[in-house]
Amino acid sequence: MAWSIAQVARMSKVTSRTLRHYDDIGLLPPARVGDNGYRYYEQEQLLRLQQILVLRELGLGLDAIAEIVNQGRDRIEALRMHHRWLLAERDRLDRLARTVSRTISEVQGGEKVTSKSAAHWFEGFDSAKQEQLQQEARDRWGAEHVDAANKKFAGTPQDWWQTEGQTWLKSLNTLIAHIDAGRLPTDPAVQETIDGHYQWIQGTWVPNRESYTGLANLYADDPRFRANFDKTDPRLAEYLRAAMTEYARTRLS
Template sequence: MEWSIQDIARLAGTTSRTLRHYDDVGLLKPSRTGSNGYRYYDQAALVRLQRILLLRELGLGLPAIAEVLEGQRDTTQALRTHLSWLREERHRLERRIQSVETTIHKLTRGEALMAEEILDGFDHSQHEQEVVERWGREAHDESTRKWAALSREAQRERMAEHERVAQALAEAHVRGEDVASDTVQSLVRRHYTWTSFFWTPNREAYINLGEMYVTDARFAAVYERHAEGAAGFIRDAMRVFAEKHLA
């Protein structure tokens, strides 16, 4: 089966203009173009569009989406991974909805609130297995201990520092700075220092972390919200830093 560009635009809740732009930038090519100039899309194109829309919902810009798609050639496996993320997010949202409903109910009735009920669904321990698989149990436990030892104010400042560095790197990307420039490398050193508070990566690990900023949609979304292409820029800058300074 195949669908016209008008059909796809209607079903996806987008516009023909957007789909033509995806074609122009090489993100989504039609399966064929008719003699009348109309674009048509087959099943494979439809599946690729689904992946694009899922990544767009995570906040990724088109350059980052292109890199993610390029890095994940196995479409079925990529969709399985994304489905897992969606199910985790659904479960987390369901818990948060229940938590907020319980809070409203108890506040309305003047009943005592339980901390476990109020904060249910806001923990991040569900990522433990993934962290252990990627970097090892020691790295996970070390970072968890260090984070737990911080005061709430110190935790907020730690995250604020990450946000400042990410924003500054994105701005450097927008200005057209070279990833090897002193300005950019000074920012990457701050990023490495921030990372090393939790876990000290060697050269290979730091380079791999940078790759994840592009190929893992969850990481890419964090950096792409500052500027399109920021994730790839930061990855390249991290590689320069690692190759120059890390063993």
């Protein structure tokens, strides 16, 4: 079923002016615009609006919200991530309340304040920064193509590794050869190997500098990937991180 702009505004407590603004900037286009020029919204738009409001609540700017909302391909995963962010923010507010409690005690105690104790007065105010959440989302979706490829073969990470992963293994063996030859991760030959990986990735995902760097960190830090790399060669994970990070820095924006 479809809702008019006023109905959506009432449900969501967002003004119709804001909804139009979000349409203007492409953040939340309506499902359709009638012959009369009126906007009509469907379930898909309401779900998207909820995501927007969560991220707005968490203090993100609209450009960051657009990026996160637009790039998510698995809605359930996105919602789970938002849920986790909300719980983290809830816990931060709890910490804030505890900071105020502590202040009450100190003021009642009439103690002389020092630089050290005063610093405690501001614990919890340093909220999750836009960049941190944005980066986490990028890391998340950077890993998505791996999950998607894994799902495609309807198997476990080990299955992927034994099949599609063999292509990737060839690249890894090349990297190991680079290591044995004493080449730095920044060496042009190493970067060419990484470029092969980057071209391969583009089949399902086009990362930018930040998200490709995020993927590099994921390979090195996530136990699933780390275990496989270490099995092949214990030097590999960190070498790969350095090489991919360099590639992202010099060739991506």
